[in-house]
Amino acid sequence: MQRVRGVVAKAKGEPVSIETILIPDPGPGEAVVQVQACGVCHTDLHYREGGINDEFPFLLGHEAAGVVEAVGEGVSGLEPGDFVVLNWRAVCGQCRACLRGRPWYCFATHNAKQKMTLEDGTVLSPALGIGAFVEKTLVAAGQCTKVDADASPAVAGLLGCGVMAGFGAAMNTGGVSRGDSVAVIGCGGVGNAAVAGARLAGAAKIIAVDIDDRKLDWARSLGATHTINSSRIDPVEAIRELTGGFGADVVVEAVGRPETYTQAFYARDLAGTVVLVGVPTPDMKLELPLLDVFGRGGALKSSWYGDCLPTRDFPMLIDLYRQGRLDLEAFVSETIALDEVEAAFTKMHHGDVLRSVVVF
Numbered sequence: 593m594q595r596v597r598g599v600v601a602k603a604k605g606e607p608v609s610i611e612t613i614l615i616p617d618p619g620p621g622e623a624v625v626q627v628q629a630c631g632v633c634h635t636d637l638h639y640r641e642g643g644i645n646d647e648f649p650f651l652l653g654h655e656a657a658g659v660v661e662a663v664g665e666g667v668s669g670l671e672p673g674d675f676v677v678l679n680w681r682a683v684c685g686q687c688r689a690c691l692r693g694r695p696w697y698c699f700a701t702h703n704a705k706q707k708m709t710l711e712d713g714t715v716l717s718p719a720l721g722i723g724a725f726v727e728k729t730l731v732a733a734g735q736c737t738k739v740d741a742d743a744s745p746a747v748a749g750l751l752g753c754g755v756m757a758g759f760g761a762a763m764n765t766g767g768v769s770r771g772d773s774v775a776v777i778g779c780g781g782v783g784n785a786a787v788a789g790a791r792l793a794g795a796a797k798i799i800a801v802d803i804d805d806r807k808l809d810w811a812r813s814l815g816a817t818h819t820i821n822s823s824r825i826d827p828v829e830a831i832r833e834l835t836g837g838f839g840a841d842v843v844v845e846a847v848g849r850p851e852t853y854t855q856a857f858y859a860r861d862l863a864g865t866v867v868l869v870g871v872p873t874p875d876m877k878l879e880l881p882l883l884d885v886f887g888r889g890g891a892l893k894s895s896w897y898g899d900c901l902p903t904r905d906f907p908m909l910i911d912l913y914r915q916g917r918l919d920l921e922a923f924v925s926e927t928i929a930l931d932e933v934e935a936a937f938t939k940m941h942h943g944d945v946l947r948s949v950v951v952f
């Protein structure tokens with residue numbers, strides 16, 4: 593058992609606070625990781641706003657890299673001292689998805705069995721089964737993916753959520769390929785990673801859509817060939833105009849709202865693909881003419897974590913970064929201290945950053 597400091601969301605909509613957290617020693621199949629960096633993702637804010645579920649208090653943070661401090665019984669292939677990126681979908685290898693050779697859909701992903709608590713014994717719900725705005729965290733060993741220690745923790749940690757989700761939404765879920773036209777609606781950390789993924793996949797046209805010009809500037813630097821500020825122009829019309837009147841082959845929705853989903857739906861070409869990677873809240877409803885769903889054909893997909901396989905994709909993305917083909921540093925707008933997470937939420941809300949990253 594260890595006592596460390598971490599960022600907790602105690603109640604819906606209330607500012608987060610720094611609390612003392614009790615971390616159990618790793619049990620069978622578990623690991624304790626000394627967190628070195630953890631990015632602030634919009635999903636953390638969703639948790640704080642009660643948009644994911646009501647299981648307060650939450651230990652926030654889930655986009656992290658660090659060093660393994662200790663492993664429990666029966667853990668193989670992971671040792672103290674290993675540099676790892678934490679993942680929130682540690683595949684089980686045994687569920688019906690895994691057995692069919694589609695482990696990225698795993699329906700029974702692993703988390704630590706023991707609980708982290710507050711000093712009074714209150715059990716914490718770790719965000720996405722991780723909880724990494726904390727000096728040390730307890731995870732399932734499978735949630736630790738070893739990567740080359742050449743990359744700085746702030747950069748490597750991004751792969752643990754937003755960058756992987758956006759990149760994979762384009763490349764894995766959307767299957768973007770050479771010559772495709774791609775539109776990305778919402779260009780925060782996730783959407784801009786989809787832009788970068790589309791560029792690496794060889795997309796011919798990459799249209800970035802946001803309501804904030806600063807996000808569009810970042811999108812251009814990461815590979816967008818065209819940008820649309822949808823607070824000023826109708827993005828569906830504009831995307832059609834840029835694609836010969838037809839719409840894009842793949843549209844990635846990285847906001848998670850019915851109105852932006854509807855834009856994505858109509859901004860895609862016949863038989864094109866919509867990928868929803870933005871996370872909606874439980875109150876949201878989508879209304880579309882069923883005839884349009886049928887008549888426009890193609891595929892309407894969701895992207896859980898970019899349909900990634902951490903063991904396959906994290907080291908690959910680090911390699912691309914080291915080759916200078918994926919500018920991960922561009923996503924780190926600022927590094928901050930643990931007690932600045934609440935301020936980082938405000939900056940995210942105002943659109944001032946792609947990612948604020950807590951470094952320890």
Ligand SMILES: NC(=O)c1ccc[n+]([C@@H]2O[C@H](COP(=O)([O-])OP(=O)(O)OC[C@H]3O[C@@H](n4cnc5c(N)ncnc54)[C@H](O)[C@@H]3O)[C@@H](O)[C@H]2O)c1
Pocket residue numbers: 632633634635638753754757777778779780781782783801802803804807822846847848852868869870871872895896897898940941943945946
């Ligand atoms: N599917 C997954 O596995 C996964 C993983 C990580 C994050 N997410 C989700 O992805 C979404 C984006 O996350 P993020 O960290 O990039 O958030 P962010 O806040 O950094 O980015 C959201 C972007 O959307 C833009 N936006 C807001 N309303 C818009 C509108 N009406 N039209 C166009 N653009 C609009 C904002 O200006 C901002 O640039 C969130 O919903 C987050 O929960 C999903």
Ligand SMILES: [Zn+2]
Pocket residue numbers: 683684685686687688689690691695698699700701
């Ligand atoms: Zn499984």
Ligand SMILES: [Zn+2]
Pocket residue numbers: 633634635636654655753754
């Ligand atoms: Zn996230």
